[in-house]
Amino acid sequence: MNWISNYVRPRINSIFSRREVPENLWSKCTECGTMLFHRELAENLNVCTSCGHHMGITPRDRFLALFDGGVFVEVDVPAPTADPLNFRDQKKYPDRMKAALRNTGEKEAMLVVEGEIGRTPIVAAAQDFSFMGGSMGMYVGNAIIAAATRAVELGRPLVLFSAAGGARMQEGILSLMQMPRTTVAVEMLKEAGLPYIVVLTHPTTGGVTASYAMLGDVHIAEPNALICFAGPRVIEQTIREKLPEGFQRAEYLLDHGMLDRVTPRGKMREELITITRMLMDLPPAIAGDLPAPDHEAEDTPDEVAPAEDAKE
Incomplete structure (x- = not known):
């Protein structure tokens, strides 16, 4: 064996047989x-x-499918103090934030936007579970307050898509304080007489479930979504009993009165259009995205004239 057979030939074969997939x-x-x-x-x-x-989906991809023409405008959210507790476990908190930003392309775990669905103006917010498990920190609290404030300013309903593992441990008690803060934000909507619709996606757990995720006027869930405060494994270990099949899943909660609907993602847009227009006392959406008819228009003299001529 020589250098040509040991190196050159295998190298040539690997180059020509390589497939870029x-x-x-x-x-x-x-x-x-x-x-x-x-x-x-x-x-x-x-x-x-x-x-x-139903697999995970980013807030931007969800909003592209939700809003008319995929058009929406982001709502500014005040940035909180970075790393207020100087928290460090296996990594520093700022390093975890940088990694999440690099992996998701988003600056935090919630996106707030405004736009139209079926010609119905709304404000929407969605959590990104791929960003540190969608955990609720000070930014998420600020985002919900910003969404509620914007909805009240514009007189629009607020639609929120929840997906979280709970409060963010790196912010300690400050993350838990977002529970009463977001509750006050929801109360702002109720005082203004504006609908607050929550779509619970997989998973929605912990302090998120114990606050703004279960305070809506209407609660919709995606199929088989896990919705709970404490997970089923923790409950089984605590009570030392086997839990029912499908416990804490969307269909189980629907059967026990904690949800109003379980709707597949592909039909969510039409469902939200119907519910928002109903709660805002608007006429049903026009199929095919046609302009809404003018219900106040009355017959003009030109339209009546032929009938009068016929009588003569």
Whole structure:
């Protein structure tokens, strides 16, 4: 064996046999294991086309599908003090924030926007579970207050999509204080007579469930979403009993009166349009996005004239 056969030939073969395949071309359903083409999965709003399992979706992708023409405007949220407790566990808190920013492209765990759905103006907020588990910190509290304030200013309903593992431990008691702060924000909407609609997605847990996620006028959940304060494993270990099948899942909570609807993601837009227009005392949306008819218009003399001529 020589240098040509040991190195050159294998190198040439590897170059010509190499195939460039993007790593993100396929995604695997975490429920049924089906391999899904990424473009087909994105077009189906990250819902498995085989079993209907609802995977995570970013707030921006959700809003692109929700708002008319995918058009929305972000609402400014005041930035809180960074790392108020100088918290450090395995990593420094600022380092975790930088990693989350790098992975998600978002500056925090909640996005607040305004726009129209079915020609109905709304303000919307959504949590991003991929950003530190969607944990509720001071920024999330500021975001909900900003969303409620903007909704009151414009006289619009507020639609909130929750997805969180609870309060953010790196902010300690300051994160828990967001529970009463967001409760006051929701009360602002109620005093203004504006609807507050909550869409609970997987998972919604901890202090988020114990505050703004369960204070809506209408509660809708995506299929099989985990919605709870303490998780089922913690409860089983505490009471030392086997929990019912599907305990704390959306369908279980719907059967026990804690939810109003369980709606698939693909039908969520139409559901929200119907509910918001109903609560705002507006006529039903026009199919095909046509201009709404003028109900106050009356017959003009030109329209009546032919009938009078016919009588003569």
